[in-house]
Amino acid sequence: MNADVSKILNSKVAGSNPAGTASTHAKSKINNRDQELFDRLLKGEIQQGERTPEQHGVRLSQHAAKRLKERAIEMNSSEFYKLREAMDKLRSKGGQDSLVITPTAAYIVDVNNDMIVTAVDKGGLGESVFTKIDSTMVVD
Structure with missing residues (x-):
């Protein structure tokens, strides 16, 4: 909400x-x-x-789609569902530009527009720095 x-x-x-x-x-x-x-x-x-991202209420930016392909990050229905739930919770807490970490990858999401902005696979996280985010959520 x-x-x-x-x-x-x-x-x-x-x-x-x-x-x-x-x-x-x-x-x-x-x-x-x-x-x-x-x-x-x-x-x-x-x-x-199998549902598409839009049917989960989550959209992919062109940049995110490119990163998912380049980094071979596979997003199944379960992953989209987790992101949808995370965005709803972040929205209820006032999150706007957020980092969502799942067992598969880390995603920067635009909560207001229900959009995945970019993605990084777990192996590529290393010493990653995420800027311009106002909230973070870790999802099991």
């Missing part, structure tokens, strides 16, 4: 929320987003078995 939705859900300004309308509206937006994602995931599974 992003910070703006959280503010709406938690606001208690007198007279501004008759019968819970703002809160109900915010919750319906969240539920609609979840429903849309679920529908896309379901259609993708039925049509092709």
Whole structure:
């Protein structure tokens, strides 16, 4: 849940929320987003078995796609699911440009745009320096 939705859900300004309308509206937006994602995931599974990044709600930048290919990092459905969950948690904590470390690789993600910006395989981490990030999450 992003910070703006959280503010709406938690606001208690007198007279501004008759019968819970703002809160109900915010919750319906969240539920609609979840429903849309679920529908896309379901259609993708039925049509092709293996889901594409977009069906997980995660997109690849051109740079990330190039790095994945160059570094022979294979991203399966499970990896995309982990990244999707990580981005949701990071978003709820205010993360925007984040480092997500999985058992397979490390990813720089643009949380607001649900996009993988770049990737580094675990073997290539060594003494890597990651700059311009505001949060980090380690995923099992």
